[in-house]
Amino acid sequence: MSTNTATADPGPRLSDTLREAASKYGLIAVLLALPVYLAISDLVQKGNLTDLGNNLVLGVSNGAIIALVALGYTLVYGIIELINFAHGDVFMIGSFVSFGLWGTFGITQGMGVAGMIAGLLVVMLLAMVVCGGLNVMIERVAYKPLRNAPKLAPLITAVGMSFILQNVGVLWLGSSQGSVPDIVNQAHVLFDIGGVVIHNGDVLALAVTMPLVFLLTTFINRSRLGKAMRATAQDPDAARLMGINVNTTISMTFLLGGMLAGAAGLIYLLYQTSIWYFAGFQAGLIAFTAAVMGGIGNLKGAVLGGFIIGIIQQLAEFRIGAEWTAVVVFTYLVLIMVFRPQGLIGEQTREAG
Amino acid sequence: MSSALANTPLKGRENLVVAVVALTFAAILPLFFDPLSLVVDNFILAAAYVVMALGLNIVVGFAGLLDLGYVAFYALGAYTIGWFASDHFSSVNGGEGFHVAAGEFASNLPGIHLNFLLVVVVAVIIVGIAGMLIGLPTLRLRGDYIAIVTLAFGEIIYRFAVNGDEITFAEGYKLTNGRQAISPIDSIDLPLIAPFDSAFSLRPFYWFCLVLVAIVLFVNFRLRDSRLGRAWIAIREDEVAAASMGVPLVKTKLLAYATGAAFGGISGAFLGSYLTAVNANNFQFGFSIFILAMIILGGLGSIWGVAIGAILLSFINSYFIPEVFNGVPRKLGLDFDLTILNFGIFGFLILLVMVLRPQGILPERRRALELTEGVGAGDAIEVRRP
Secondary structure, three states, rough: OOOOOOOOOOOOHHHHHHHHHHHHHHHHHHHHHHHHHHHHHHHHHOOHHHHHHHHHHHHHHHHHHHHHHHHHHHHHHHHHHOOOHHHHHHHHHHHHHHHHHHHHHHOOOOHHHHHHHHHHHHHHHHHHHHHHHHHHHHHHHHHHHOOOOOOHHHHHHHHHHHHHHHHHHHHHHHHOEEOOOOOOOOEEEEEEEEEEEEEHHHHHHHHHHHHHHHHHHHHHOOOOOHHHHHHHHHHHHHHHOOOOOHHHHHHHHHHHHHHHHHHHHHHHHHHHHHOOOOOHHHHHHHHHHHHHHHHOHHHHHHHHHHHHHHHHHHHHHHOOOHHHHHHHHHHHHHHHHHHOOOOOOOOOOOOOO | OOOOOOOOOOOOHHHHHHHHHHHHHHHHHHHHHHOOOOHHHHHHHHHHHHHHHHHHHHHHHHOOOOOOOOHHHHHHHHHHHHHHOOOOOOOOOOOOEEOOOOOOOOOHOOEEEHHHHHHHHHHHHHHHHHHHHHHHOOOOOOOOOHHHHHHHHHHHHHHHHHHHHEEOOOOOOEHHHHHHOEEEEEEOOOOOOOOOOOOOHHHHHHHHHHHHHHHHHHHHHHHHHOOHHHHHHHHHOOHHHHOOOOOOOHHHHHHHHHHHHHHHHHHHHHHHHHHEOOHHHHHHHHHHHHHHHHHHHHHHOHHHHHHHHHHHHHHHHHHHHHOOOOHHHHHHHOOOOOHHHHHHHHHHHHHHHHHOOOOOOEEEHHHHHHHHHHHOOOOOOOOOOO
């Protein structure tokens, strides 16, 4: 710790630091604009924040599901810099598989709480396996042959894959939106804290997603395969030289992403009690927005972005009108892309640079 | 081709010869069919899609900017004619309407009625500006981020089209009519010739659209071989290298967006008039992919390839799937019509072409090199097969 080391590097310049701060906190300010505006208008008109609180609760639980899907985007992007456009549709297939399975197993409310939890856990595991497998297959068929092609090529096949999966959904359950039995009493009020209510669905969404997110981060940070994934993400060529089987690692990444999408599919089904072939495309775009907002390639960012987008979505739905939700979310997407493409806690990437 | 023309004055003008032959053939074609038949209707749609596909080809094929929201320009072009050539703004000018060379029939209707050619000019201006506005945020971005931003814009415009009936201004005018459609739209009424009448014959619409195709072909060829076109291709191959050789990125990219968008708008205005309705249902994301599939199938950047791809997919969409093969699943004992799968079929085609023959049916030589030998075209994904 000598004090007289003359350094050639004067550190980041003040103007750069300021610009960095402006772009980061500017985005946060843009994000806070809507809730703060609504909070003030609530306080002025009704004198309390109960409505906003309720919106936030729903937003957080909804955001947990979005976060699960967003993690799939971010995992794949982190490793091969590809927007897996079909990911939202894998999530949709997850909800279809779950619906089919719980019909097969005959899971109803009559089974009692323990029976239902056990049944739904089995359904979830199976949906995760199916979706993980599906995602690996998609990678083999649509992306792997194009690894040396220009970057746009796999993105285009991803769009094609997305349409194919949507039509699988159409063939499976028809093209109109259907509803599924509400077996967990989704809207049953569990707690009521001064007017802010927490439903069964909210608890369920968080109780399932948080352990999964925790497991995933632990897996990626601790396990051997997780280390291989991080190495491949950093530099595939160097990773191969170090003896990592890059192809297997990429497949495993798709497997993990697909599994999360499968789990999200079941939760979505229980939470929204509706099923639609097009839900995956919409949810996929919203989850992608979440991943970009947090900083694509960054796991924590995806979860954070999921919660933020979940809240924005709920606010837009209840305060502006459900038909304008997509406009609000996509406007945020464009704003992020313009002003801070690296997201809230992401680093500079080649794409965003 | 080049050898046959080796020593004639047409040497080096093979494209002109092909264009004259193809357009002449296309112009004679409807004479063999009933003027009101479905076949002529399909020809018209195909020609309109060729215009759009060649427009998108400028953005995606030449400049290499993947645009997944092209439908936005179709929508804006169609709404331009919806606003300026129908009785949508019915109480304009005290209910008497506002007419500029609108033709005999439309001149007595309320609402704004401009001549079709004027509408096209307005559409080009509106859509060109929209193209630049959509292009602006993507300037700093590369690759797939551009795709997502354009997709987001396309979706935003679609939502505005669907929910536009909630937005009212001035004397209660709605922005759009949503899924109720703005209808009827004035038919095309050109100076010096009789007004087009779809109840009498579809041929004039077709010939008019062929003129549009000829114009768009001419513009495409001239642009490709111009300084601007070379700048686009340079950006596609390597943006950084292009910039350091003095290509102004902002201007060049914005011009690509604006030019590509303008053709989408012209075609949209034409389709609005031909279909006599502007319905928000037509402006979904799938349509962008439909047009994208045409240029991928034909060969990104290859003008003739894109034209062929557009004709092919247009016929698959409006003839082969609904008319010829629609009953096939039922014959096989499956309980659905093929039409519900048409986007899946396009998705499958895209996938197949991209994996098996990424250069398309009729590839552009330069593009094929980029694909097979990894020349230019930005950064390939950095994972190579062992």
